[in-house]
Amino acid sequence: MPSAVAAVKPRIIILHAPGTNRDREAAVACELAGGRPEIVHIHQLSAGERRLGDYQMLLIPGGFSYGDDLGAGRLWANDLYHRFRGDLDQFVLAGKPVLGICNGFQALVKAGYLPGPAPEQRVTLTVNQRGRFECRWVRLRAVEDSVCLFTRGLPEDILCPVAHGEGRFWVDDAQQQAALRSLRLVALRYVKAEVVDDVRREVPVAPVAGYPANPNGSYDDIAGICNAAGNVFGLMPHPEDHVYAWQHLRYTRGERGGLGLGLFENGVRAAAQF
């Protein structure tokens, strides 16, 4: 039975709103990870042409939905909450994997799905500490004891770009801060790498990242969090932009590894159970 299920590639719905722009790379990543992605416009969902329940995994990709007007992800969150809440709640409660990247993370946070339970918004992603959009590569490390299904058993740090202006993970309430830790919801952290002269390579060192390793001033170097069940996960960086070895920022220096693919593979593996 399990082998028969695994032979069918899980269907992944990649949501597209006006202004979404990293959906095509996300689809490439899902395909490489063994999934069967389909980019679906939210209007197709609203019109009933597609049903969330027909898919085994949901990916909310990056971009500038509605131009980030009224705050990054705010209006998309508003869509999730007002147009699709019933179906989305069911999807989440069933334990199906949900991945929000960048703008998708912002939407899930602002709709209350991260850290959850929806609809109360408990944390936020706000304007970068340096006050501007930045695009640069970062090093991400999975938090070992996290309940997140996407980051489980990753063999190494992920290297991939961030590209955002409102990615500063922010939680002001001490109780919430404690809950993130006690429920093991922190899934990914920015970590600093340091140059070692003799091998001319970048190697990881202990955390407390600081700028620019933590590119936006996120609280506790947090790059991604999940919900208490571990099936809803969001992150600001773009693992979908490092799924081929040649995309590595130091490929011409012979560096390999750090692919973002593992996150998608974990998601697809979990999706295959449904």
Added chain:
Amino acid sequence: MSVSATDRIYRVQVSPRPGLANGTALLDDIRALGITGVTQIHRSELYFLRGQLTDAEVQLLCTELLADPIAQEAIWAPIDRVPPAPEGVSLIEVGLLPGVTDSVAQNLLARASLVGVQGLSAASTARSYALEGNVSEADLRTIAERLLSNPVIEYYALGYLRPHVGDGHVSGPLRAEVVSVRGLTEDELVALSRDRLLSCDLKEMQAIQAYFYREGRDPTDVELESLAQTWSEHCVHKTFKALVDYVEVDEQGVEHHETIDGLIRRYLRAATQEIAAPWVLSAFVDNAGILAFGDRHEVSFKVETHNHPSALEPFGGANTGVGGVVRDVMGVSARPIANTDVLCFGPLDLDAQQLPTSVLHPQRIYAGVVAGVEDYGNKMGIPTVNGAIYFDEGYTANPLVYCGCVGLAPRGSHPREARPGDLVVVLGGRTGRDGLHGATFSSLELTDTTGAVTGGAVQIGNPITEKIVLDALLVARDERLYTAVTDCGAGGLSSAVSEMGAEIGVSVDLARVPLKYEGLQPWEIWLSEAQERMVVAVPPANLARLQEICTLYGVELTVIGEFTDTGRLQLAYADQPVADLAMSFLHDGLPRRHLHGEWRQTPPAPLELPADLPHRLKELALSILAHPNVRSKEDVVRRYDHEVQGATRVKPFVGLCADGPSDAAVLQPLDVPGQLGVALGNGFCPEVGKLDPYAMAISAIDEAVRNVVAVGADPERIAILDNFCWGNPALPDRMGGLVRACKGCYDGALHYGTPFVSGKDSLNNEYLDTVTGRQVAIPPSLLISALGLVPDTDCVVTMDLKAPGDALYLLGATHRELGGSMLAQAFHLSGGTPPGCAAEGPAVARALHRAISSGLVAACHDLSEGGLLVSAAEMALGGRLGLEVDLAVMPAAAEEQLSPGERLFAESNGRYLVEVAAEHAVAFEALLAGLPAARIGTVVATPTVNVSLGAETPLLSLALSEIESAWRGHIDA
């Protein structure tokens, strides 16, 4: 929900919570104005809500839409009951003028009913600045006017702002007006052109007059405006098509006369025709040049300028500049895959007292332009991967904003044939009064009253509107639903529709065009340059399917007319005919211009190097590295998303710490199978242009070619684009320089075998200060953009040094060419010989490419601004490695007897520094046999660049830390 007189207006103020506010950058800007009394500044967002709203509904809008519950707090009140501002705080509030695009307000209005608020009838946004400290009203006005608002699109108040929200637009009767031209004297014709901002000269006005004598009637304002737009410099390139009487006086004083049958035909297009590259699929014909990319795809490339709008409203000007060039690529049915931008400003530290009247300070233009480029490119999801930023006092009043876009499409997916009976369909944004007279405005010289007179010429973009049009258009393309497509750029519908119907005829009802607000006159609808609109020709049978696609993506589609077989442009406004012009007159009736150019070739004035130069080499090297035109632009470049679409294989910054400046970007589109890539580079040398525009063109082509070859492009598969920004071509010296530059373009293109595939010119970049009477022209500025094919992306090379022990080679000959160099600029030296054509340049490029393709090259960097030393220092920094360099053996003619300063800083063309691993040295040298190339150094682990002249004569030594610090703009005293 429409506005009504009983509506109330609420003011909502949203502020960051303590700990998240950051006003330090603004405080710095205020201090830079010389105002020191301000101790704190807090910015908050304002929303004005108009409608029949309960308190609970206003609160609901705040909670659900306006304020982030964690990061922000909202306070609100009816506008007539807002409590006074706290003591000791001064307010400056800034809002948008009526009619200026306010996408946030539009989104808010569209959303209200979803969250359960039905009574919101109008909304607008603004921002509020609360200043603490001791600050006079005069200071507040200075801050408001110089820093926080721009009267072209905004208004401000000291204290609470009175909002424009849901105000009606005033308008008279809507009809076309008949304008008398028959019987006007010459003076009256010229006056008519001036008063209506037509930018037509007397001969053109006379041609119009003669046409209407033949027609037996006077034109309508719609017809007059259509003709002026179609005949504008921006749309028809009158100067580049003009007959030119050219006289060149050579160094001996001998005059050489020549009649040039159009610059484009004689030089630019001629070069392309002579090179006759089979992989050029379309040159100079479409909205963008198109090249073969593998067997099944094509890439397109276009570069535009948006200089005049950026001078008046930097954010909006640059923003819509990007939006416009992206639409050009959409206009050849392609998906945009990369943006480029080259920006030119006055010095950022320019003394404000020296600023001509009504000119924005370079710092403000720079900040606005960068933000505008960032906003549009990032939001469209197009990586911005290549560009340059250049500072010169000559750009103070006329900043230059070159925006480029590369597209990718399946081969042959761009249809070009609208047929009679096809519908004229507008997609995307609505039409407003924005951008009126943009096409003719761009042909005027700026004066200190231009902003006030042509405020309408400035547009504000909405990248998301363009993104959804793109999404829908690509589906329509793949389903082959349209027979022709073009974008609404300069000249709006007038330009787009009459171009598409030029060969057949077209009939349009202007009353059908969807408007942002009521009250536009027919000519305004026709000429409006409102952004984010595309026009497609659609066979009636395909309309229903196209409508379906547009509905899915939320794109507004409107049928405004149909293509005909009448050969005429026929416009109506509802039942009133407003234009009926023969297409042949519209497109071919323009009298050819006849211009005069003069160029006086003088022998290069000797460039006197300072006597103590040998002792100042290090100081000079560091000051060049720190020069605004050389130093790292990382703080700007990182604000552009260069990774979106996942195709950026060689990134703008490379090397161990990702801070080495790439020569070019390489893109490997994910949806094209195989290892094909596109390399993008550019050449721009206005400093050389000040000496000789011919040499500038040669150098710019050489630099653009070097850029892309250095990363792995095949030198036999490079296409180039020309973008001229020049002064007033009616002045013979400006025109003479332009001819020289075009001659250089022709010779340079043939030398390298690089065809021109697209080009554009922006002329009249002169500023007349009506107070001082001073006329200021920009430096002659030719941007050459190169697109090179990378046949195998596995072989791409970056410029950062890779390993100690590797050999460093210098390719290409060095000459005594310091004219226009960084060295000359650093010492404020004039004269000198500008770089000439690198005779061996093409052979060196081919050999280098063979070496790169064979995997022999570890790193490669071209030599450009600053010459050899700057390139070597950048390579060392990129790899965090040192170099031992000996200049005694560099390829140079022995009889030239180059001094150390010339060896280090000459900017001769055709040169590269190449790192080769020891085991490949023999094979590499064999490929370069017979060409100017020499091993000049070795990569070392010690973090120092040491340069000597022979073993005995050390010249200078730079520590990596010194290089890095200078390169980031700091020089330690």
